Amino acid sequence: MKPRLAPRQNLPAHLLAGLLLALVIAPLLAIGWRGTGISLGAADWAAVRFSATQAVLSAVFSTLLAVPVARALARRQFPGRGALITLMGAPFLLPAVVAVLGLLAVFGRGGMLNQALTALDLPPVSIYGLHGVVLAHVFLNLPLATRMILQGWLSIPAERIRLAQSLGFPPRETFRHLEAPMLREVLPGVALVILVICLTSFAVVLTLGGGPSATTIELAIYQAVRFEFDLARAAGLAGVQLVLGGLAALAAWGLTRPAGFGAGLDRPLRLDAPPGWRRALDVLALILTGLFLALPLLAVLMRGLPGLADLPASVLPAAARSVGVALVSAVLATAAALALALSAARRPGLWVETAATLPLATSGLVLGTGLFLLIRPFAPPMTLALPVTVLVNLALSLPYLYRILLPEARALHQDYGRLADSLDLRGWPRLRWLVLPRLARPLGFGAGIAAALSMGDLGVIALFAGERQATLPLVVSQLTGAYRMEAAAAAALILVALSFALFWAFDAGGRRAAA
């Protein structure tokens, strides 16, 4: 007799996986069909080169600059250390348009830096171009890199630290025998993750890049669809982006462990905290990083607060649309990720695994272009801007949610799967009485991340939206592009507040439900 399968539980998950695969693959097929045989011009290859250059530089700088910061956090104790580590998680949820706005306020034409330079009779600097794009990517990814590297520091086994201490290692030897091997292991993964993020970054390049010398593939796709209406070229570019980003993303996915949000950042045994100039260096690293991260945000706050009283009329409807899109995509993505994770916990399968991982290989604009091609024969794409945004956000946040939920679903299955089976607890009662209460915390956290990311995302919506479909990040970006900085900052404040409020509401809701 053959082992029986458990078809009842797996069939819906497999159907769902099929739908998700279709959602990712159908646009790719449309791109392939439309984009093959397109010869890309010199400008397109320049975009490919610029994409790669800025991503590599951003990854290298973010990673290297994060090393001293992570080390300072790993070996120093000071009041507010925990809060600082928590705050380092925040830029992950910070909408990129807001970060750009803050950097403009500090490094832009009329920003603090140039005012200071002018006062000193020095020539002003420009933030536009390659260095501006890299600066913004470092701003957005330095905290992520710091947290990932800090994890590495904290994962050095206590036994080895004890051994080093008992042998009286000076800092140099500690570095050679404990820290350097850890960094060799951790840094490539960190750099690769950031490389992938920067390859598909759109909002930053939209504002700080542009022109023949600073256009990425994503931006070139956007321009081809939006301004030249050259869909064939957009499809060709999307194909290139897919190959480039897809390979890097899958490599990073295989190579790295999750960054670890929140918990487990303290341990009983700490590395020695050497005094003297090393102490001064640690302090300096922390202060400079703090200023680098805080100043742009403070600038947005200061510019935006007065503008709150006099918001452009487009802001509130856009905010409502954004919240709607964020809520719907967060709920759908969380539900889908949960179904896939539960199925995979019960019975690992390639089909489900692929559906949950494949979206990583794409980007918002790639999927967007494909969906644009698919929709256009049937309806004006603009009318479907918001549903398409929901779908794309769903697909893009799914891998992260799946990764958050899978270990929890596995533990649940391990601990209570048989008990629930033996009590005939299945379907809705199983969800209601077992899964939702036990997984409330990661579900809330994951939905919060998905909602905040979706709230702040500027990608596919820029391809599709007209005046009446604009989301809040698009409005912020448009106001920034029109140099209406006060209005942009005010709208950005609302955007940040809503993003974090959504994250907090889901996360706190999950924690309360779990308690």
Add this chain to the structure above:
Amino acid sequence: MLQLDRLTFTQPGFRLTADWQAEPGSLIAIMGPSGAGKSTLLSMIAGFLPPTSGRVLWQGADLAPVPPGQRPMTILFQDQNLFPHLTVAENTGLGLRPDLRLSDADRARVGQALARVGLAGLEERRPAQLSGGQASRAALARALLRARPILMLDEPFAALGPALRAEMLALVREVAQETGALVLMVTHDPEDARALGGSLAFVTDGVVHPPVATGMLLSNPPPEVLEYLGRK
């Protein structure tokens, strides 16, 4: 009648077969060295583990297509018999209705079952607020409500002290008597087998031997049982 029809499970380096039957209402202890396959046998009967070959039949019907929750049996595990986020009453109520839509009459029955096992007044507690013995009692109360014709226990009281264990075994006997259930209890302790009474199925060399009256087997043990017991 429970029928194990040349029931076999094999995997590299491991083989287990059982080919015997048991009448409703019998009390059977399953004893043997660790790793012999006692729990594997229960897992196959409960439907968690598909057998490599052979069948499990209840009253002549093959149970192969029946999912674990719909088989005519209740199983008590070594631990984790209660969901930690549900109250004692809810955990027990799952035995009546998995969707926990309990009527007033249902709730009254839950209360009675809890009182029956000595947990009156603890309805609203969470498992974390119970002692090990109390948690076992709650699981037995649920078994009472489920009233399935087979009650399987997989070393259920291994974590309890000897006195408490004897008490729980007595309770198992009472529950079995009230529901008329056939009891299959995995244990590694001959004292438990004796306390349960009934018969004993010894597991050795990949075979679950047909059950034999416990007193007889233990007072006049064949060599492999003697070796297990460690008496010379």
